[in-house]
Amino acid sequence: MSFIRRLVGNAPPRILWSLAILLALLLVAPALLGKYWLSVLILILYFAFVGQAWNILMGFAGQLSLGHALYAGLGGYIAAGLYFHYGIGPWAGVFAAVVVAGMAGAIVGYLGFRFSLAGVYFALLTIAFSEFTRVAFDHWEWAGGSGGLFLKVEAVTDIINLRGGPVLFYYVILGLAAGAFILCRALLQSRLGQYWLAIREDAEAAQAVGVPVLRCKMIAIVISAALTALAGVWNAFYYNNLFPETAFAMGRSIEITLAPIIGGLGTLFGPIVGAVVLTGLGEAFTDLGDVLRIPGIKQIFYGLALLVIVMYRPAGVWPWLADKLGLKERQP
Amino acid sequence: MTSHKTFTRRYLGQTALAGATLIGAPLPLRYAAAQTTGNLKVALLLPTSGIQAQIGQACRRGADVANDVFTDMKLPVKLEIVNYDTESKPDVARTQAEKAIDAGCQMLVGAFDSGQTIAIAQVAEQRGVPLVVNIAAAPQITEQGYKFVVRNFPTAPMLITGALSLHKEIFKVSGKTPKTAVMMGVNDTFGTSMVNGIKALFPKLDMPYEIVDTITYDPAAKDLSVEVGRAKATKAELLIPVNRLNDAKLMIQEMVKQRWEPMGVMNPGAPGLYEQDFFKTMGKYSDFLISNVPWLDPKSAMTQSLEKRHAAKFPNDQLDINAGFTFEGLLVAAQAWITAKSTKADALMDALRKTKIDLHVIIGGPIQFDAKGQNVNIKAAAVENLKRKPTVVMPAESAAAPLVFPMPGWNDKRRT
Numbered sequence: 230m231s232f233i234r235r236l237v238g239n240a241p242p243r244i245l246w247s248l249a250i251l252l253a254l255l256l257v258a259p260a261l262l263g264k265y266w267l268s269v270l271i272l273i274l275y276f277a278f279v280g281q282a283w284n285i286l287m288g289f290a291g292q293l294s295l296g297h298a299l300y301a302g303l304g305g306y307i308a309a310g311l312y313f314h315y316g317i318g319p320w321a322g323v324f325a326a327v328v329v330a331g332m333a334g335a336i337v338g339y340l341g342f343r344f345s346l347a348g349v350y351f352a353l354l355t356i357a358f359s360e361f362t363r364v365a366f367d368h369w370e371w372a373g374g375s376g377g378l379f380l381k382v383e384a385v386t387d388i389i390n391l392r393g394g395p396v397l398f399y400y401v402i403l404g405l406a407a408g409a410f411i412l413c414r415a416l417l418q419s420r421l422g423q424y425w426l427a428i429r430e431d432a433e434a435a436q437a438v439g440v441p442v443l444r445c446k447m448i449a450i451v452i453s454a455a456l457t458a459l460a461g462v463w464n465a466f467y468y469n470n471l472f473p474e475t476a477f478a479m480g481r482s483i484e485i486t487l488a489p490i491i492g493g494l495g496t497l498f499g500p501i502v503g504a505v506v507l508t509g510l511g512e513a514f515t516d517l518g519d520v521l522r523i524p525g526i527k528q529i530f531y532g533l534a535l536l537v538i539v540m541y542r543p544a545g546v547w548p549w550l551a552d553k554l555g556l557k558e559r560q561p
Numbered sequence: 562m563t564s565h566k567t568f569t570r571r572y573l574g575q576t577a578l579a580g581a582t583l584i585g586a587p588l589p590l591r592y593a594a595a596q597t598t599g600n601l602k603v604a605l606l607l608p609t610s611g612i613q614a615q616i617g618q619a620c621r622r623g624a625d626v627a628n629d630v631f632t633d634m635k636l637p638v639k640l641e642i643v644n645y646d647t648e649s650k651p652d653v654a655r656t657q658a659e660k661a662i663d664a665g666c667q668m669l670v671g672a673f674d675s676g677q678t679i680a681i682a683q684v685a686e687q688r689g690v691p692l693v694v695n696i697a698a699a700p701q702i703t704e705q706g707y708k709f710v711v712r713n714f715p716t717a718p719m720l721i722t723g724a725l726s727l728h729k730e731i732f733k734v735s736g737k738t739p740k741t742a743v744m745m746g747v748n749d750t751f752g753t754s755m756v757n758g759i760k761a762l763f764p765k766l767d768m769p770y771e772i773v774d775t776i777t778y779d780p781a782a783k784d785l786s787v788e789v790g791r792a793k794a795t796k797a798e799l800l801i802p803v804n805r806l807n808d809a810k811l812m813i814q815e816m817v818k819q820r821w822e823p824m825g826v827m828n829p830g831a832p833g834l835y836e837q838d839f840f841k842t843m844g845k846y847s848d849f850l851i852s853n854v855p856w857l858d859p860k861s862a863m864t865q866s867l868e869k870r871h872a873a874k875f876p877n878d879q880l881d882i883n884a885g886f887t888f889e890g891l892l893v894a895a896q897a898w899i900t901a902k903s904t905k906a907d908a909l910m911d912a913l914r915k916t917k918i919d920l921h922v923i924i925g926g927p928i929q930f931d932a933k934g935q936n937v938n939i940k941a942a943a944v945e946n947l948k949r950k951p952t953v954v955m956p957a958e959s960a961a962a963p964l965v966f967p968m969p970g971w972n973d974k975r976r977t
Contacts, residue, residue: 264684
């Protein structure tokens with residue numbers, strides 16, 4: 230009970246009720262929505278989840294990573310490869326995926342943090358790791374090389390091996406997104422979370438008052454990488470194919486960062502709100518492009534919309550929205 | 562004077578409503594567009610934006626003239642084609658397929674890329690809606706046991722086997738056989754697959770030449786002087802390039818600069834050498850290069866109609882295999898509808914399984930699908946660049962001009 234009480238903290242009752250209603254609606258959504266809207270909702274939850282994972286490193290600990298596709302790709306490939314070659318189901322394979330991605334995160338983090346690479350230099354390091362991993366996977370036969378790794382599609386629902394239709398994957402990603410939300414809340418409420426915020430604001434000052442900066446940053450990147458690997462596993466089994474060119478693509482890393490940036494960096498609801506806004510805008514502009522029959526118009530409008538949001542809500546949509554809805558947490 | 566806007570909940574609600582209206586506004590239009598009357602409602606899923614936009618748009622041009630060609634050929638069908646952009650991404654391809662089916666599309670055609678096609682195929686299977694694959698070479702697409710998927714495009718091994726077999730035919734007809742070859746390939750997903758596929762199949766095909774070296778390079782390379790110099794140093798008599806467009810230009814430019822004139826340049830199933838932009842940039846140096854790829858049959862009455870309609874509607878664009886295969890995808894859909902006389906998925910799928918289309922546009926036997934849903938009758942053609950135009954020179958029954966091999970030198974008078 231004390232954990233729940235600590236988790237709830239100073240959150241106003243209306244936010245708790247809103248969350249409960251939202252969760253209830255999400256639980257019954259597959260029964261209420263058509264297949265298309267369900268697939269859109271799946272995308273929202275996916276981006277909310279990976280956004281939450283990235284937010285731990287950037288939003289909480291203040292370390293900019295532009296290579297998170299590395300962890301998603303590694304997670305996906307490890308779990309999919311274990312299933313494809315040895316029949317090891319994803320519920321077991323996910324542990325190997327998380328360990329490998331966590332270790333990759335630790336290597337990137339140690340090189341970056343130990344040698345004081347910060348800001349864009351650390352970002353470049355993350356991009357470099359993602360890129361050379363892509364090249365390595367292009368030539369790794371076990372992972373299918375550049376020709377890709379394809380998982381067999383089964384017509385029956387098999388929860389043990391994560392084979393089935395969109396509803397199964399919806400509930401899995403809903404569980405992951407909800408779990409990540411709770412985890413992030415718990416982390417923020419913990420001493421570690423407070424250390425992260427201190428490091429984000431001023432690493433040198435934090436170090437001066439005794440915060441173990443290197444250790445805290447390492448924990449942040451390992452947790453962030455491990456969570457992102459979970460998303461990669463889900464992604465691999467949902468789409469059933471993996472290509473190095475897309476799994477480790479720079480574009481994928483950027484996609485991961487967008488929801489928290491637009492929603493509100495360092496906030497719990499930011500990645501969720503950002504994912505809703507971005508996916509909603511994306512779908513609307515896709516429709517507009519299809520109606521107008523002008524290829525690529527979606528990307529232009531999408532870019533303009535992001536520009537407007539970043540210009541007028543530089544702190545993200547959620548802090549502004551929370552303020553207007555009176556959902557700001559009380560300060561103790 | 563400063564203006565202060567007061568944010569009340571009502572104001573916020575109004576803003577949210579306005580935003581939702583803005584976001585949702587195109588949707589009714591979209592659904593209205595999809596609900597208009599027609600014979601068979603077909604969703605065409607292509608990457609018309611994103612990294613594959615250029616090819617996706619070429620594919621779409623083939624679809625844009627499909628109904629006109631059907632009319633020319635007196636086919637009793639008019640397809641209602643609804644376009645969906647996959648943005649060159651599998652996740653978007655999947656949601657677009659869901660959207661198309663929700664909007665009432667009875668058949669899906671697409672999607673150029675294997676990853677996107679597999680994403681769509683899963684939706685097709687789960688929703689029980691037939692998918693006709695226009696272009697996608699990954700063998701796995703027809704190895705998964707899908708019940709609602711057929712493919713009218715060769716798999717990667719079929720492409721390579723067909724291309725290398727044609728090499729032997731070319732040597733036989735010309736009476737000149739190179740003894741050595743060098744392979745140069747771009748090291749992206751496609752290029753690496755092709756190079757590895759050629760290496761794997763080469764020993765089984767009893768080829769008359771030996772591959773003395775394989776040189777790969779980055780797709781973003783801005784200069785291929787070192788690679789071409791290394792290839793020239795092998796003294797190979799044949800160059801087998803696995804190109805994309807830009808590196809194809811760089812490679813030929815460098816060959817001209819370094820005065821390397823092998824017996825021939827023969828592409829084993831890759832794009833690049835036959836593309837419109839390649840001709841524009843390379844001018845006379847684009848001539849006499851050979852691509853061994855599936856191609857449009859210039860002797861087919863349907864191809865002639867497609868060429869005429871395409872040239873009328875898109876005078877600045879060259880008709881290529883992307884448009885050809887996409888047109889054929891729609892032809893397969895149309896024929897299935899004519900046979901099934903129904904828009905029900907099972908009836909359409911039955912009709913697809915029984916498909917036998919003798920008159921079509923791509924070189925090869927009748928369009929027919931085997932038990933896995935694969936058309937195995939597609940043949941590779943030798944397409945030689947002649948007078949800045951990709952021209953079929955083999956097989957003989959489809960040839961529009963005689964083969965020129967060995968390749969004339971870069972300063973030969975035949976290059977004008």
